[in-house]
Each structure stands twice: as C-alpha cells, then as structure tokens.
Amino acid sequence: MSRKGAAAVIIGNEVLSAKVQDLNGTLLIKRLRECGIPLRSLTLVPDDVDAIVDAVDRARRQAKHVFTSGGIGPTHDDVTVRAVALAMGRQVVRLPEMVKLIETHYGERITPEALRLADAPAGAELWKQESVWMPVLTCDGVYMLPGVPQLFRIQLETVLSRLERAPVHLKCLYLSAGEAQIAQVLDRVALSMPQVAIGSYPNFDRSMDYLVKLTVEAEEAAPVDAAIAWLERELPEGSILRRE
Amino acid sequence: MSRKGAAAVIIGNEVLSAKVQDLNGTLLIKRLRECGIPLRSLTLVPDDVDAIVDAVDRARRQAKHVFTSGGIGPTHDDVTVRAVALAMGRQVVRLPEMVKLIETHYGERITPEALRLADAPAGAELWKQESVWMPVLTCDGVYMLPGVPQLFRIQLETVLSRLERAPVHLKCLYLSAGEAQIAQVLDRVALSMPQVAIGSYPNFDRSMDYLVKLTVEAEEAAPVDAAIAWLERELPEGSILRRE
Numbered sequence: 001m002s003r004k005g006a007a008a009v010i011i012g013n014e015v016l017s018a019k020v021q022d023l024n025g026t027l028l029i030k031r032l033r034e035c036g037i038p039l040r041s042l043t044l045v046p047d048d049v050d051a052i053v054d055a056v057d058r059a060r061r062q063a064k065h066v067f068t069s070g071g072i073g074p075t076h077d078d079v080t081v082r083a084v085a086l087a088m089g090r091q092v093v094r095l096p097e098m099v100k101l102i103e104t105h106y107g108e109r110i111t112p113e114a115l116r117l118a119d120a121p122a123g124a125e126l127w128k129q130e131s132v133w134m135p136v137l138t139c140d141g142v143y144m145l146p147g148v149p150q151l152f153r154i155q156l157e158t159v160l161s162r163l164e165r166a167p168v169h170l171k172c173l174y175l176s177a178g179e180a181q182i183a184q185v186l187d188r189v190a191l192s193m194p195q196v197a198i199g200s201y202p203n204f205d206r207s208m209d210y211l212v213k214l215t216v217e218a219e220e221a222a223p224v225d226a227a228i229a230w231l232e233r234e235l236p237e238g239s240i241l242r243r244e
Numbered sequence: 245m246s247r248k249g250a251a252a253v254i255i256g257n258e259v260l261s262a263k264v265q266d267l268n269g270t271l272l273i274k275r276l277r278e279c280g281i282p283l284r285s286l287t288l289v290p291d292d293v294d295a296i297v298d299a300v301d302r303a304r305r306q307a308k309h310v311f312t313s314g315g316i317g318p319t320h321d322d323v324t325v326r327a328v329a330l331a332m333g334r335q336v337v338r339l340p341e342m343v344k345l346i347e348t349h350y351g352e353r354i355t356p357e358a359l360r361l362a363d364a365p366a367g368a369e370l371w372k373q374e375s376v377w378m379p380v381l382t383c384d385g386v387y388m389l390p391g392v393p394q395l396f397r398i399q400l401e402t403v404l405s406r407l408e409r410a411p412v413h414l415k416c417l418y419l420s421a422g423e424a425q426i427a428q429v430l431d432r433v434a435l436s437m438p439q440v441a442i443g444s445y446p447n448f449d450r451s452m453d454y455l456v457k458l459t460v461e462a463e464e465a466a467p468v469d470a471a472i473a474w475l476e477r478e479l480p481e482g483s484i485l486r487r488e
Binding site: 013014015016017018019020021022025026029030032033034038039040041042043044045046047051054055058073074075076077106109110111112113114116148150151168178179180181182183184186187190191197198199200201202204205215217 | 257258259260261262263264265266270273274276277278282283284285286287288289290291295298299302317318319320321350353354355356357358360392394395412422423424425426427428430431434435441442443444445446448449459461
C-alpha cells in the first residue's frame with residue numbers, strides 16, 4: 001500500500017468501555033471527507049503502550065498523515081507520546097519551548113507532573129494556534145491531538161489548514177432492484193474501472209422507496225460519469241428510481 | 245496479550261468516507277459494556293481484502309471473540325468472508341444448509357450472485373434466529389455480522405445471548421482539582437494496584453462544576469473500594485466534590 005491519505009488512532013479506555021462516546025473519530029471522518037483527504041483506517045485502542053505502538057506503526061505504514069486522539073495529558077494513563085516515540089524509533093525529549101508555555105499557563109500552580117506535557121518524540125514540532133495556549137504537537141506526519149473534544153476540534157482545524165486537499169467526485173443511483181439482481185453488472189464495471197470506487201448499500205427501511213443505493217466516486221469527474229453511463233446502460237430496465 | 249474479551253473490525257468504505265455514520269461500532273461498544281465483555285480494540289477498515297485480513301488477524305491475536313460488521317452481501321465489495329478465511333488459513337466453501345435457506349428466501353428471484361451468501365470459511369457454523377431468515381455466520385470465535393444496522397442489531401443479540409458474561413464494578417469521583425495537581429497520587433495508586441483500571445478525564449465544559457472525573461473499575465468490587473479509599477485519603481483536601 002502506498003502512503004497516501006490519512007489514518008487515525010483513537011486512544012482511550014473510556015471510549016472502548018462505553019463510558020464516553022467517541023466524538024473525535026466521528027468528527028475526523030467528516031472533516032477529512034470534506035477536505036478530500038481519504039481515510040485508510042481508524043482504530044480505537046486502550047491506554048496501553050503496546051497497543052498504541054502497534055496501531056501507530058500500522059497507521060504510518062498505511063498513510064501519509066496519522067492523527068492520534070487522547071492520552072497526552074499529565075496523568076498515568078497518558079502514554080501516547082511514549083508510544084508514538086517507540087513506534088517511530090525515537091527518544092522522548094522535553095521541549096524547552098513547551099516548558100516555557102506551561103510555566104506561563106500554570107504560573108504558581110505548576111507541578112512536576114504538569115511539565116510532562118512538554119515531553120515529545122525527538123524532532124517534534126509545535127504548531128501554534130490563535131485561540132488556545134497549547135500548540136499542536138506534531139512529529140513527521142503524526143499529529144498528537146488531545147482527547148477532550150473541544151480541544152481536539154480546534155487542533156484538528158489547525159492541522160487541516162496546513163494539509164493539501166483534493167476534491168472527491170461522487171454520484172449516486174437509487175435502485176428498485178435488489179443486490180442479487182445487480183451484482184453481475186457491478187462486478188463487471190468495478191473490475192474494468194479500478195480508478196473508480198463503487199459502493200452498493202442495501203436499504204431495509206420500508207419507509208424509503210429504494211432497495212439499493214449505488215455510489216460511484218473517483219478523484220476525477222470523467223471516470224465517474226463513464227461508470228454511471230455504463231451502469232445506466234446495463235442495469236435492469238426501469239430499475240433506476242433517481243440520480244443524485 | 246492473553247486472548248480475552250472481544251475485538252471488532254468494522255468494514256466499509258462508506259463509513260471511512262463519512263457517507264454513513266458507523267452505528268454498529270457504537271452499539272457494539274455499548275452492548276459489550278452492558279454484558280461485561282471487555283473490548284480490546286475496534287478498527288474501521290475499507291472493503292479491501294488485505295486490510296481486512298490484517299485487521300482480523302490482529303483482532304484474533306488480541307481477543308477471544310471477534311466481531312466483524314459489513315461486507316457479507318452478494319456484491320463485488322463484499323469481501324469479508326474471503327478475508328476472514330485468509331486470516332484464519334482456511335478455504336472458502338459453500339454451505340449446503342445456507343444454499344437451502346437462500347433458495348427458500350429468494351424463490352424464483354434467485355440469481356447465481358445471491359448464492360454467494362452461502363460462502364463461508366471452512367468449518368463455519370450457522371446460528372439460527374427466531375425473527376430473521378438469515379442465520380448468524382460464525383467461525384471459531386469470529387462472528388461475521390451484516391453491516392445494515394437493523395440486521396446487525398438482531399444478530400448481535402443472538403451472539404451475545406450465547407457468550408459468558410462478567411459484571412464490571414465501577415465507581416467515580418468528581419474533583420475540583422486539575423490533572424496536574426493529582427497526577428502524582430494517581431501514579432502511585434495505579435502502579436500499586438494493576439488489577440484496577442483508573443481513568444482520569446479532564447472537563448473543559450464550564451457549565452459543569454468539576455475539573456476532573458476519575459473512574460475506578462475492576463472485575464471484583466473489593467479492589468475498587470480499596471483504590472477509592474486510598475484516593476480519598478491522598479487526594480488534595482476538599483478536592484472531592486462528589487462520588488458516584
């Protein structure tokens with residue numbers, strides 16, 4: 001697999017144990033889509049160094065951009081920095097620039113544990129933001145975002161504003177035929193046009209009129225139009241209810 | 245890592261590209277929690293054989309029970325059965341029992357593609373259900389559930405009703421102190437009591453009164469009570485707003 005697009009690692013026992021619903025993954029999926037950055041995988045893992053190292057390592061092999069969420073505070077369960085450093089084969093170092101920001105932020109209330117927020121994989125960069133004192137911690141394509149949804153949202157926008165974007169072209173067909181009736185045609189088009197992604201989604205909600213929704217998408221508009229035209233020719237007569 | 249608990253692989257380009265919100269993962273997390281079955285990881289992957297093989301292989305090494313969602317229909321993008329078989333080192337075979345069910349269900353509308361629903365990893369079992377014609381497809385601890393949320397929900401309950409359950413004991417403390425102020429105490433308790441999972445969740449919503457929510461949980465009640473008592477002794481005086 002070539003290293004394109006993004007991959008995500010959502011860290012936290014609280015998410016896997018249903019104490020907190022994962023809002024960050026949902027937001028990330030939506031915003032990457034809007035920015036035209038394909039997401040290759042998203043993994044939820046516990047606050048466990050080995051599990052995070054494994055997930056980050058796989059994410060880095062799949063994708064150019066790796067987003068992590070959670071595990072970067074000052075407490076015992078915040079092990080993301082150490083795990084990312086291990087996955088990248090780097091030391092953990094304390095960033096003097098971040099130490100200064102923490103000292104300013106905490107003032108007299110500072111503790112030795114607060115300074116753990118300044119630890120980062122060697123070679124990490126801090127991306128400053130307008131509205132928040134805490135900068136984005138990044139290291140060679142890995143963006144270590146906080147798990148708190150309000151902060152995650154702000155830092156995500158800071159990262160996205162720096163990444164290259166590519167639009168996605170998408171068209172849909174709503175069909176009155178079932179999947180078994182159309183599978184042969186889909187096979188032919190999908191096999192012949194690997195540059196186009198064709199999705200087939202059966203609908204079991206009787207309040208809606210269609211049996212299958214087909215999605216056709218690609219980076220360019222022309223192959224999408226060609227695939228739609230081919231499908232319109234070969235799908236069972238009268239089976240297309242509408243286009244979108 | 246010992247093979248305990250569950251792991252999940254949610255399959256589908258539609259979820260990763262934000263065309264559909266993943267309801268199945270959210271439901272699975274909630275229901276496993278309610279049944280006391282710990283979830284070790286949850287991964288969203290595209291309709292891609294290699295990606296699914298990799299994710300299922302990792303899930304099987306982590307957990308005793310592996311739930312997959314999606315990719316088991318009759319169309320070109322339904323590759324879950326093939327991928328699960330590859331991950332398990334098994335052949336794909338056609339199940340005669342399932343062929344009969346499909347013939348009965350489709351009647352005259354049957355197509356060669358509909359029969360693909362009868363393909364399964366060698367050694368697979370079908371678990372019949374009261375309300376749906378389609379049984380649950382299982383193979384040695386892997387449960388291949390459909391991606392359509394209405395069907396996923398029904399099949400999930402069929403699987404859960406057959407699994408052993410263990411209750412989880414959980415207590416919470418809401419604190420007026422910040423994470424940096426309590427990190428040292430948490431470190432000590434967490435290190436000394438590995439049988440207890442301690443979570444620390446900062447709150448940035450000013451409409452709520454607390455700065456940090458601590459969760460303490462374990463399979464037994466006694467260690468949870470012991471950890472709570474220890475925390476109550478050592479946390480900064482007056483910092484506990486309430487218990488839950």
